[in-house]
Amino acid sequence: MNVFKKFTVLTLATMFVITSAFAGSAAAAGDTLKGKITINGSTALLPLTLQAAKEFQKLHPKVSFAASGKGSVTGPQAVKKGIADIGACDWDASTDVPGFKAFEGQVANKVAVIPFATVVNKNVGVDNLTTDQLKGIFSGKITNWKDVGGADEDIVVITRAFGSGTRVNYQAKALGGGDIVKKSKNYKEVGSSGDMKTAVATTPNSIGYIDLVYVSGDIKAVKYNGVEATADNVINGKYKIWSYGYYMTKGQPTGEVKAFIEYIQNKKFQTTTAKKMKFIPLSAMK
Amino acid sequence: MQTPISEQASQTSILGSVTTKSKFNRAARVRFTNKLFQSYFLFSILALCLVLALVIVFIAKTGFLTFETVSFKEFFLSFDWTPEEEHYGAAAFIVNTITLTGLTLIISVPISIAIAIFNAEIAPAWFRSFIRPVLDLLVGIPSIVYGYLGLTVLIPLLREWTGEDLADGMLAAALVLSLMILPTISRISDDAITAVPKKYREAAYALGSTRLQVILKVVVPAASRGIMTAVILGMTRAIGETMAVVMVIGNTAQIAKTLFTPASVLTSNIVMQISNVEFESTWNYALHMMAFLLLAISMILILVIRFLRAKGGAQA
Numbered sequence: 001m002n003v004f005k006k007f008t009v010l011t012l013a014t015m016f017v018i019t020s021a022f023a024g025s026a027a028a029a030g031d032t033l034k035g036k037i038t039i040n041g042s043t044a045l046l047p048l049t050l051q052a053a054k055e056f057q058k059l060h061p062k063v064s065f066a067a068s069g070k071g072s073v074t075g076p077q078a079v080k081k082g083i084a085d086i087g088a089c090d091w092d093a094s095t096d097v098p099g100f101k102a103f104e105g106q107v108a109n110k111v112a113v114i115p116f117a118t119v120v121n122k123n124v125g126v127d128n129l130t131t132d133q134l135k136g137i138f139s140g141k142i143t144n145w146k147d148v149g150g151a152d153e154d155i156v157v158i159t160r161a162f163g164s165g166t167r168v169n170y171q172a173k174a175l176g177g178g179d180i181v182k183k184s185k186n187y188k189e190v191g192s193s194g195d196m197k198t199a200v201a202t203t204p205n206s207i208g209y210i211d212l213v214y215v216s217g218d219i220k221a222v223k224y225n226g227v228e229a230t231a232d233n234v235i236n237g238k239y240k241i242w243s244y245g246y247y248m249t250k251g252q253p254t255g256e257v258k259a260f261i262e263y264i265q266n267k268k269f270q271t272t273t274a275k276k277m278k279f280i281p282l283s284a285m286k
Numbered sequence: 287m288q289t290p291i292s293e294q295a296s297q298t299s300i301l302g303s304v305t306t307k308s309k310f311n312r313a314a315r316v317r318f319t320n321k322l323f324q325s326y327f328l329f330s331i332l333a334l335c336l337v338l339a340l341v342i343v344f345i346a347k348t349g350f351l352t353f354e355t356v357s358f359k360e361f362f363l364s365f366d367w368t369p370e371e372e373h374y375g376a377a378a379f380i381v382n383t384i385t386l387t388g389l390t391l392i393i394s395v396p397i398s399i400a401i402a403i404f405n406a407e408i409a410p411a412w413f414r415s416f417i418r419p420v421l422d423l424l425v426g427i428p429s430i431v432y433g434y435l436g437l438t439v440l441i442p443l444l445r446e447w448t449g450e451d452l453a454d455g456m457l458a459a460a461l462v463l464s465l466m467i468l469p470t471i472s473r474i475s476d477d478a479i480t481a482v483p484k485k486y487r488e489a490a491y492a493l494g495s496t497r498l499q500v501i502l503k504v505v506v507p508a509a510s511r512g513i514m515t516a517v518i519l520g521m522t523r524a525i526g527e528t529m530a531v532v533m534v535i536g537n538t539a540q541i542a543k544t545l546f547t548p549a550s551v552l553t554s555n556i557v558m559q560i561s562n563v564e565f566e567s568t569w570n571y572a573l574h575m576m577a578f579l580l581l582a583i584s585m586i587l588i589l590v591i592r593f594l595r596a597k598g599g600a601q602a
Contacts, residue, residue, distance in 0.1 A: 070561045071561035077564060077565055081565070099370050153451075154451045156451050156452050161558045161559055161562055162369070162559070163559070163563060164562060182368060182539070183538060183539070183540040185451075185547060185548070187536075187538055187548060188452060188536045188537060188538060188548045189537035189538060189558060191537075191557070191558050195533070198434075198438070199437070202437065202438055202441070202442060203445075203452065204445075204451075205451060
């Protein structure tokens with residue numbers, strides 16, 4: 001391509017951008033919301049965030065989004081450093097949780113309900129585990145499936161790395177704050193929910209934990225104290241292993257950030273989009 | 287060094303004759319553009335060096351903050367890595383990294399050098415032109431694909447053969463890594479062997495050597511420096527490889543006592559934990575220190591390659 005052609009393309013492109021910008025602002029006349037919202041943090045909440053951003057932008061075209069997911073704790077950290085307006089986190093980062101201190105001056109806004117499930121490989125015959133049995137298994141005291149009513153096979157424990165939002169919640173809710181074994185022959189750590197699913201699905205006699213939405217195919221969710229892990233049981237209060245997903249903000253949210261959070265918390269979004277993505281509507285928990 | 291000067295002289299004379307006819311001073315213009323490009327290229331190189339220096343300085347600076355709270359002795363000699371309880375001993379990772387690299391080399395070096403020798407000395411031309419692109423292709427496959435295949439194909443197989451419950455560990459990681467560095471080592475060794483002058487072989491045959499004797503006693507020793515470079519390049523790749531290893535090694539911060547103990551190496555531990563720690567914490571600094579260690583190891587290996595090359599060049 002010669003220089004002249006390059007210039008032509010460049011000019012046309014610039015003109016196009018300018019025109020569309022004008023067109024955009026014309027359509028949004030009367031819309032007072034504008035600005036850029038930066039969101040960082042939990043990967044579990046990222047799909048919800050992206051979908052909500054897409055819908056929100058249709059209503060308010062002058063608001064732009066930059067969303068990324070890395071890990072729960074990076075959310076409140078990014079807010080603290082001023083890199084992000086919203087820090088998505090799987091736990092309430094304005095309070096202390098095991099391993100992480102509270103982030104001072106941050107407000108936790110509930111945006112979703114995330115249920116977690118204890119999962120086992122499909123070759124495992126056990127389909128109900130009590131709190132004490134789970135504590136024993138994950139702390140390394142129970143090492144054989146026959147001790148909890150299964151076949152005479154070693155238990156393979158698969159967990160998430162320390163600091164994972166799923167792990168923080170599972171440890172607090174399902175294990176009652178109990179320890180997870182650190183050094184053992186049949187113990188393995190994985191980096192993400194996807195890896196957890198693959199690992200449990202391909203390792204016979206394995207046990208792990210994962211967001212309920214991931215449970216399908218080769219892994220099976222076991223009952224917790226006799227209660228099946230379903231959305232209905234979370235809503236009617238029988239199944240206890242779940243947590244809110246939070247948007248952390250520096251102080252109370254204002255302006256476009258406030259509008260966006262309210263859009264997500266709105267019953268309409270919760271009962272349509274969020275439900276379709278297998279999150280439980282916030283309103284159902286009251 | 288003589289030819290360029292004479293060329294330059296003849297060029298100037300041609301340019302000079304043109305200048306008299308041209309409106310613009312062509313010689314000056316050429317000199318100007320030459321100068322311009324020279325400084326542009328120089329600028330590019332310096333910019334690259336600056337970026338690299340910044341990266342090293344940043345990692346080192348962050349890494350060395352570790353030692354404000356953790357003693358040198360604990361970091362390098364303690365095997366206890368439980369950062370949530372303030373124990374920052376990285377020795378297990380260092381030992382595992384070295385073990386894994388060693389194991390990988392033990393598996394892959396003999397195989398890849400055999401491939402190289404076969405390719406360069408024995409194989410017919412059509413086979414060579416078939417196998418070389420295959421090896422190049424193996425280099426291009428993203429490491430995460432190797433890791434996934436390791437996790438879903440290799441590990442269940444190992445589990446079946448050994449009767450282990452988990453089978454994650456050093457052997458699985460070493461096998462995956464061996465497959466990954468095999469093309470690197472064999473292609474570079476291949477080039478080194480091909481580059482051995484024909485006269486060596488002819489002389490050896492003339493003395494009555496068999497083909498095996500020519501290969502083992504003449505060709506391979508003559509190409510040994512090139513092969514060494516290939517092995518070291520493969521080794522740097524094995525040390526730095528992360529995604530494939532993290533999927534099959536088991537990620538448990540303990541020393542690997544057997545081939546099937548779930549363990550963790552420097553790279554896999556960094557990638558597993560870096561996104562889950564607070565920015566300004568000893569834990570984060572300790573992970574940066576581990577990254578700096580890896581960088582230092584690679585740097586030393588590259589220096590070794592330079593040293594070997596320089597010596598080889600002087601000999602030839």
